[in-house]
Amino acid sequence: GDSVTQTEGLVTLTKGLPVMLNCTYQTTYSPFLFWYVQHLNEAPKLLLKSSTDNKRTEHQGFYATLHKSSSSFHLQKSSVQLSDSALYFCALIRNNRIFFGDGTQLVVKP
Amino acid sequence: ETAVFQTPNYHVTQVGNEVSFNCKQTLGHDTMYWYKQDSKKLLKIMFSYNNKQLIVNETVPRRFSPQSSDKAHLNLRIKSVEPEDSAVYLCASSLDRAAEQFFGPGTRLTVL
Numbered sequence: 001g002d003s004v005t006q007t008e009g010l011v012t013l014t015k016g017l018p019v020m021l022n023c024t025y026q027t028t029y030s031p032f033l034f035w036y037v038q039h040l041n042e043a044p045k046l047l048l049k050s051s052t053d054n055k056r057t058e059h060q061g062f063y064a065t066l067h068k069s070s071s072s073f074h075l076q077k078s079s080v081q082l083s084d085s086a087l088y089f090c091a092l093i094r095n096n097r098i099f100f101g102d103g104t105q106l107v108v109k110p
Numbered sequence: 111e112t113a114v115f116q117t118p119n120y121h122v123t124q125v126g127n128e129v130s131f132n133c134k135q136t137l138g139h140d141t142m143y144w145y146k147q148d149s150k151k152l153l154k155i156m157f158s159y160n161n162k163q164l165i166v167n168e169t170v171p172r173r174f175s176p177q178s179s180d181k182a183h184l185n186l187r188i189k190s191v192e193p194e195d196s197a198v199y200l201c202a203s204s205l206d207r208a209a210e211q212f213f214g215p216g217t218r219l220t221v222l
Contacts, residue, residue, distance in 0.1 A: 034210060043114075043200060043213035044153070087151055096207030097165075100153045
């Protein structure tokens with residue numbers, strides 16, 4: 001069945017370093033992929049959504065590229081800030097149903 | 111700017127009681143959802159509601175039921191709460207089922 005896998009439960013980094021949060025998916029159809037970010041005591045909100053295959057999408061310094069060949073949509077940022085500390089969810093929409101990954105907690109230290 | 115509204119923010123109750131949570135969206139969206147976010151922060155979809163069609167996650171216990179008066183409102187009723195129902199319940203809406211979702215601030219339920 002359709003699913004999303006986020007392999008890291010927790011990522012801890014020092015401010016200024018690059019980060020990549022993994023997201024792979026499984027589906028037999030053409031997917032739409034999303035990244036949502038949830039800050040402490042707030043609601044999740046959309047960070048990025050996928051475009052066409054192998055095309056990079058960017059927002060607020062974060063970027064991701066949908067790679068259908070590897071079923072991936074990893075989230076990256078070249079230099080993390082303290083304010084990036086949050087919970088990040090990867091999500092797949094296929095055939096009008098949404099599937100969320102388990103989330104990756106990103107902790108950025110000074 | 112908030113466009114998905116939930117009430118109450120918090121609710122504390124005892125095992126066996128009935129509770130009801132409200133959700134309203136002002137985005138003109140056609141689809142609304144209820145999610146449960148547990149203490150491990152996992153997001154589990156419970157229901158989606160689109161044009162009076164209800165899609166239920168089969169793992170949701172029968173004591174949970176969605177109630178909709180129109181496409182801008184989707185409430186959640188829990189008939190007889192149990193301790194494992196303690197969680198944050200998030201309401202969301204989207205233009206259609208293939209579009210991005212906008213989440214409300216959530217209702218935190220504590221069952222004693």
